[in-house]
Amino acid sequence: MESTNQVLLKGNEAAIYGALLAGCECFFGYPITPASEIAHAAANLFPALDRPFLQAESEIAAINMVFGASASGRRAMTASSGLGISLKQEAVSFIATCELPAVIIDIMRGGPGLGNIGPEQSDYNQVVKGGGHGSYKCIVLAPNSAQEMCDMTYEAFDLADRYRTVVYVLTDGVIGQMLESLKLPEPLPRRPIPEWAIDGGVNKRDNYIASIYMDHDDLEAVNIRLQEKYALIEKEQQQAESYYTDDAELVIVCYGIISRVAKTAVAKLRDKGLKVGMLRPQKLFPFPKSHLNDLVNKECMKSFIAIEMSNGQMIDDVKLAIECKKPVHFYNRMGGNVPTVKEIIEKCEKILKEQQ
Amino acid sequence: MEKLKFGKSSGFFDTFERRPGAIKKNMHYCPGCGHGILHKLLAEALEEMDIQDQTVLIAPVGCSVFTYYYFDCGGISVPHGRAPAVGSGIARANPDSFVISYQGDGDLGAIGFNNFIQAANRGENMTVLFVNNAIYGMTGGQMAPTTLPGQKTMTSPQGRDPLTEGYPLKVCETVAALDSPVYVERCALTSYKNIMQAKKALRKGLENLKNRKGFSLIEFLSGCPINLKMTTDEADHFIEERMMKYFPIGKFKDIADDRPAISKHLGIFEPAAVKRILYPNRQSSSKSKDFRNKSEIFTKERRIKCAGFGGQGILSLGMMIANMARLRNFNVTWLPSYGPEMRGGTANCSVVLSRDDVGSPIVDKDTNLLIAMNQPSMDKFLPELKKNGVLLYDSSSIEVPNCSEDKKVFGINAAEIAEDLGDHRVANSVILGALSFILRDYFLEGDDKADFDKTFEEAIIDCFANKKGIVDLNLKAFYKGKAAVETCF
Amino acid sequence: MTVKSKKFTVKIIADECKGCNRCVKACPKNILALGNDLNRFGFPYVKLVKDECIGCGACYYSCPEPSALAVYEEV
Numbered sequence: 001m002e003s004t005n006q007v008l009l010k011g012n013e014a015a016i017y018g019a020l021l022a023g024c025e026c027f028f029g030y031p032i033t034p035a036s037e038i039a040h041a042a043a044n045l046f047p048a049l050d051r052p053f054l055q056a057e058s059e060i061a062a063i064n065m066v067f068g069a070s071a072s073g074r075r076a077m078t079a080s081s082g083l084g085i086s087l088k089q090e091a092v093s094f095i096a097t098c099e100l101p102a103v104i105i106d107i108m109r110g111g112p113g114l115g116n117i118g119p120e121q122s123d124y125n126q127v128v129k130g131g132g133h134g135s136y137k138c139i140v141l142a143p144n145s146a147q148e149m150c151d152m153t154y155e156a157f158d159l160a161d162r163y164r165t166v167v168y169v170l171t172d173g174v175i176g177q178m179l180e181s182l183k184l185p186e187p188l189p190r191r192p193i194p195e196w197a198i199d200g201g202v203n204k205r206d207n208y209i210a211s212i213y214m215d216h217d218d219l220e221a222v223n224i225r226l227q228e229k230y231a232l233i234e235k236e237q238q239q240a241e242s243y244y245t246d247d248a249e250l251v252i253v254c255y256g257i258i259s260r261v262a263k264t265a266v267a268k269l270r271d272k273g274l275k276v277g278m279l280r281p282q283k284l285f286p287f288p289k290s291h292l293n294d295l296v297n298k299e300c301m302k303s304f305i306a307i308e309m310s311n312g313q314m315i316d317d318v319k320l321a322i323e324c325k326k327p328v329h330f331y332n333r334m335g336g337n338v339p340t341v342k343e344i345i346e347k348c349e350k351i352l353k354e355q356q
Numbered sequence: 357m358e359k360l361k362f363g364k365s366s367g368f369f370d371t372f373e374r375r376p377g378a379i380k381k382n383m384h385y386c387p388g389c390g391h392g393i394l395h396k397l398l399a400e401a402l403e404e405m406d407i408q409d410q411t412v413l414i415a416p417v418g419c420s421v422f423t424y425y426y427f428d429c430g431g432i433s434v435p436h437g438r439a440p441a442v443g444s445g446i447a448r449a450n451p452d453s454f455v456i457s458y459q460g461d462g463d464l465g466a467i468g469f470n471n472f473i474q475a476a477n478r479g480e481n482m483t484v485l486f487v488n489n490a491i492y493g494m495t496g497g498q499m500a501p502t503t504l505p506g507q508k509t510m511t512s513p514q515g516r517d518p519l520t521e522g523y524p525l526k527v528c529e530t531v532a533a534l535d536s537p538v539y540v541e542r543c544a545l546t547s548y549k550n551i552m553q554a555k556k557a558l559r560k561g562l563e564n565l566k567n568r569k570g571f572s573l574i575e576f577l578s579g580c581p582i583n584l585k586m587t588t589d590e591a592d593h594f595i596e597e598r599m600m601k602y603f604p605i606g607k608f609k610d611i612a613d614d615r616p617a618i619s620k621h622l623g624i625f626e627p628a629a630v631k632r633i634l635y636p637n638r639q640s641s642s643k644s645k646d647f648r649n650k651s652e653i654f655t656k657e658r659r660i661k662c663a664g665f666g667g668q669g670i671l672s673l674g675m676m677i678a679n680m681a682r683l684r685n686f687n688v689t690w691l692p693s694y695g696p697e698m699r700g701g702t703a704n705c706s707v708v709l710s711r712d713d714v715g716s717p718i719v720d721k722d723t724n725l726l727i728a729m730n731q732p733s734m735d736k737f738l739p740e741l742k743k744n745g746v747l748l749y750d751s752s753s754i755e756v757p758n759c760s761e762d763k764k765v766f767g768i769n770a771a772e773i774a775e776d777l778g779d780h781r782v783a784n785s786v787i788l789g790a791l792s793f794i795l796r797d798y799f800l801e802g803d804d805k806a807d808f809d810k811t812f813e814e815a816i817i818d819c820f821a822n823k824k825g826i827v828d829l830n831l832k833a834f835y836k837g838k839a840a841v842e843t844c845f
Numbered sequence: 846m847t848v849k850s851k852k853f854t855v856k857i858i859a860d861e862c863k864g865c866n867r868c869v870k871a872c873p874k875n876i877l878a879l880g881n882d883l884n885r886f887g888f889p890y891v892k893l894v895k896d897e898c899i900g901c902g903a904c905y906y907s908c909p910e911p912s913a914l915a916v917y918e919e920v
Contacts, residue, residue, distance in 0.1 A: 003631060003632065003635040003637050004635060004637075005635055007636055007682075008675075008678055008688060008690075017634060020630070021630065023625060025449060025623060026448060026449045028445060028448075045633075048633050049623065049624040049630065049633060050624050051621055051623045054444065054448055056444075056474075057441075057470055057471065057474035058470065058471075060438065060441070061441040061470075061474065064434065064435065064438040064442045064445065064471070065441050065442065065445030066445060067434065067438075067442050067445060068432070068434075068442035068443060068444065068445025068446035068447075068449065069445040069446065069448065069449030069450075071432050071445075071446065072445070072446050073450070074449040076445065090435050091438065094434070094435055174691065174718075177692055178689055178691045178717050179675065179678055179688075179690035180688060180689045180714075180717075181678075181681075181682045181686070181688045184634065184635060186627065187625075187627040187630040187631060187634070188627075189625060189626075190625035198412050198430035198431065198432055198446075198453075199430075199450055199452075199453065200409070200412055200430060200446075200453025200454065204409070204430060205408055205409050205411070205428065205429050205430050207430060208431035208432065208433075209433070210415070210424060210431070210432065211433065212421060212422075212433055214376055215376050218376070260715055260716050260717060261715070261716040263713075263716070264715030264716040338718060340721075341716055341722075357919070357920045358854070358917040358918065358919055359917065359918045359919075359920050360915060360916075360917055360918075361853065361902070361917060362900075362902040362905035362915060362916040363905070363912065363915035363917075364911045364915065365911075368911050379886075381858075382863075382913075383909070385909060387863035387864060387865040387909075388863070388865030388866070388867060388909065390909070391909070392908070392909025392910055393867075393907065393908075393909050395909075395911070396908075396909075396911060399911070547871070548901075548903035551906045555906070581865070587866070588865045588866050588867050588870070589866065589870060
């Protein structure tokens with residue numbers, strides 16, 4: 001028998017493989033559909049590598065355990081969905097302010113309220129805009145395949161370290177639940193304990209980690225430093241996939257499962273000779289402003305359409321990015337429904353007809 | 357000559373540089389506050405036990421939020437009530453650290469009680485120092501879970517009424533009732549005698565930490581003269597005469613000697629070892645590693661829907677097909693129906709195989725192959741089968757469908773064959789056998805024919821890797837299904 | 846023959862004392878008392894009023910401040 005890096009995994013499971021290969025040292029989680037397979041995979045594979053896995057008593061506990069583990073200089077992660085993410089927000093604000101690296105996976109489900117366990121994208125605002133109290137942001141990666149669930153979770157740990165920030169891997173229930181073929185990346189060696197950690201080791205007792213600054217000027221300075229960091233992230237980390245955008249008259253902007261459906265729709269529209277393209281943000285913060293602005297200035301380019309499984313959350317970022325220089329149309333489904341190829345084709349055909 | 361007999365411990369910083377403002381020698385606590393007394397005991401213990409390097413002292417939200425101003429050891433300030441959760445993370449992630457969770461009655465008893473009691477019940481290697489002064493301090497004298505009946509506070513101006521606000525929360529008694537914690541004691545920071553007992557209890561708690569014995573709780577009845585609107589003497593009197601009636605001091609539990617030390621996770625990180633564990637082993641029973649059959653069926657994307665009711669192994673069937681396709685170098689997606697319809701007892705999954713990237717993984721109006729294993733699924737999904745599509749169904753329970761001429765239709769009594777094999781659950785493998793025959797005989801040529809059976813075998817073995825006992829039966833069912841379809845068509 | 850007993854004393858840093866009276870109450874020999882003078886921060890502070898310290902440490906452990914009060918032994 002020989003081993004292979006070719007595997008068939010659910011997106012949720014692929015994320016755990018990515019995490020472990022990136023050297024993630026501990027997992028803390030709480031069950032929630034449709035993210036539970038992440039905890040299931042972690043419960044099997046972290047102990048297989050003699051690394052801690054713990055089912056916490058709540059989402060709140062899980063993220064606070066990540067806070068503690070990260071403060072100890074260990075790569076740590078958790079995963080949840082919708083309402084579970086809402087519960088975590090206070091601690092995320094602490095982690096962001098303490099400038100600790102941490103990775104959170106959010107497999108979005110239907111909301112608001114208890115909603116349902118179908119796929120949605122309605123956590124966009126609470127994840128991409130910060131979410132908790134205070135002026136902070138998190139890097140947000142947006143995979144649309146099991147391969148990217150693995151690769152982006154793998155990458156998330158490096159980004160979290162490099163910018164000392166929280167990194168979300170944000171996708172919907174379909175991408176989490178979908179089994180897909182992928183190649184596993186190479187294992188990374190264990191990250192050395194960072195200098196800032198309170199690792200309970202020799203010479204580290206000078207470190208302390210806190211987000212309380214009683215002096216107003218001190219706290220303002222912290223805020224300014226954070227905003228400078230976010231500006232740097234915006235400069236260095238914008239990322240998007242372009243599909244038939246070169247000569248497009250209409251560009252679909254979407255992420256997650258919709259980008260898979262839209263890709264099929266774009267191929268079919270192209271078969272009909274219609275010049276439709278797709279721009280898929282692979283990171284939602286920073287939002288791919290430069291990619292959008294490259295398109296906006298093209299002569300052929302007439303309009304965008306944002307397609308979401310939410311009430312119009314990402315569309316705001318599209319409009320802001322292009323400063324409303326071109327029209328941005330909108331199509332959405334909610335409640336657990338995914339836009340179909342047919343719906344997308346019909347909507348695009350209607351727009352193309354109107355803009356002639 | 358003079359020698360210092362009792363004086364500032366080096367568990368404290370010499371000057372409190374982390375404290376903003378001009379005052380660098382004093383603590384921020386009000387006159388007579390019990391926190392200062394406990395801080396001194398703790399600093400002294402850290403110094404004398406030589407554990408300052410390994411200690412992580414968690415500062416809660418409350419008056420003791422600034423412990424890191426004072427203690428020369430690792431420190432972290434955490435969200436209100438979450439100290440035991442953060443501490444669990446630290447203790448698990450770095451088993452060489454000694455986690456001390458310092459909490460007040462609001463932090464521990466109100467907002468954070470679940471985190472506290474769960475950490476206690478897990479037996480985390482952590483020592484909790486619980487300062488109980490029967491009132492909120494930092495927010496200005498509101499009612500705490502430990503406020504006494506009749507005690508007036510800013511939010512119980514008429515005095516706490518036990519019938520509407522409950523009786524004071526007995527934390528030590530609650531924790532001592534659990535099996536996991538190893539040490540529980542309640543002390544009082546009042547008289548010299550009580551303070552010396554508190555010192556002893558604290559040492560015991562820290563020894564347990566050092567010896568990895570698990571969870572220790574020490575509660576300190578502590579004076580808050582300012583918020584109680586009392587002098588120091590009156591506050592001590594309040595503790596000794598009123599609080600102790602409710603909260604008797606003493607040892608509730610001490611089983612540390614009988615408890616083995618908690619083991620540590622060391623972690624496997626060496627790349628070759630990680631690969632050995634995470635990268636799957638290939639069975640490699642099939643012949644060709646780079647199968648690229650030129651048959652027309654494999655040049656286009658194939659969209660498959662498997663449907664039936666829960667318990668028929670519909671999802672496994674789709675997964676076995678997906679596995680087969682992966683082994684033959686297709687890009688594959690498998691998507692289960694999850695959501696409301698799952699609750700109704702029906703199950704279906706979409707499988708897409710492609711030599712290119714798979715676009716939409718959702719199979720709806722464009723199904724190339726429909727596998728239906730009950731009548732409602734047939735009725736629901738047959739209209740979605742494309743022109744020239746293939747239908748494979750379980751004829752044991754489904755009527756002969758009325759299909760247009762272009763469709764290729766195969767009915768096989770899968771459920772009956774499975775029953776004959778002694779397990780109705782292998783009907784899915786019977787269907788898989790039939791599918792293998794259909795694919796092989798309609799679309800494959802030469803060596804690839806034999807290779808294909810081996811591939812399906814491998815897919816079945818892979819799919820049931822965690823349930824090795826049923827692999828053989830499923831393989832048997834696979835060949836039964838294959839034979840059955842062979843004789844029918 | 847006379848046995849020379851050990852000699853102890855208490856030193857108080859006036860500006861670190863918050864005048865809470867805990868040490869005064871704790872001392873078994875009643876050698877400490879709260880004075881009427883105020884320190885730099887406006888607190889009345891404790892003074893040593895009798896030279897009869899036995900070095901028991903009750904005042905030190907009762908005092909909530911880290912270094913407001915210390916007990917010394919003459920050697």
